[in-house]
């Protein structure tokens with residue numbers, strides 16, 4: 470495996486998704502994909518902001534409410550009970566803890582007025598509109614903008630799932646890079662090994678970051694690292710399209726051009742086209758390219774994280 474990690478990666482999640490009975494009705498929302506599949510590679514750290522601010526179980530459900538001063542989170546039948554300040558204060562505290570733990574991702578519970586990331590209901594009087602973000606999730610994403618975040622519901626989408634897990638692994642490799650005496654030379658190496666991953670998401674950003682890491686004469690190396698990882702993680706947020714993957718596959722195939730005979734070249738070209746038109750998933754041309762990599766070793770290609778961005782056991786590329 471070329472994912473660059475041998476230990477479980479710390480990832481935070483809403484406690485109810487791990488099966489903890491912390492919901493308002495004393496229930497949970499255990500998500501077995503997290504605990505049984507992703508849990509093989511991620512070490513989950515649970516957070517329940519509503520329990521943390523002392524709401525207890527069972528409790529009155531809370532909801533987001535539009536007010537003249539912005540969005541607040543209040544009791545659904547006791548609108549005078551405003552939990553916004555307590556929730557934001559806990560978010561600040563939790564963000565510090567997340568950094569101490571070195572988490573490389575956060576999986577939030579969808580729809581929650583505390584933990585939901587997208588389209589959480591905001592009440593305008595009695596009318597709910599799906600336009601908000603949970604107060605706790607808002608605080609975490611504002612304070613830690615580079616940590617990959619996703620909702621458990623969206624992880625059912627194969628493209629979003631692949632994208633999230635890929636970003637968690639990139640984030641983890643970055644934390645390891647920082648922890649292990651980073652130097653300008655090692656930053657160039659980090660960038661080079663992520664070339665095809667970045668190319669699949671955003672070619673202009675790949676080129677711009679290449680120029681950035683080449684400016685190794687800069688005295689402000691820590692600042693350069695900050696700018697680099699910020700641009701990289703933002704570029705990776707937009708999932709790679711089939712067309713962009715096809716472009717990368719053709720780049721890699723180009724490295725074997727001289728070694729392959731005309732039949733092999735034809736077969737590889739056909740498989741890449743089959744992927745491009747949706748006839749086969751990404752794993753199919755990747756598997757053939759890995760076969761050629763074994764037959765015609767290339768250190769440059771073998772060191773690309775694009776070849777194995779995450780563990781094969783997750784089978785993420787079998788569905789995209």
Ligand code: SF4
Nearest residue numbers: 483484485517578584
């Ligand atoms: S969604 Fe968040 S606040 Fe609600 S029970 Fe789950 S962890 Fe707690």
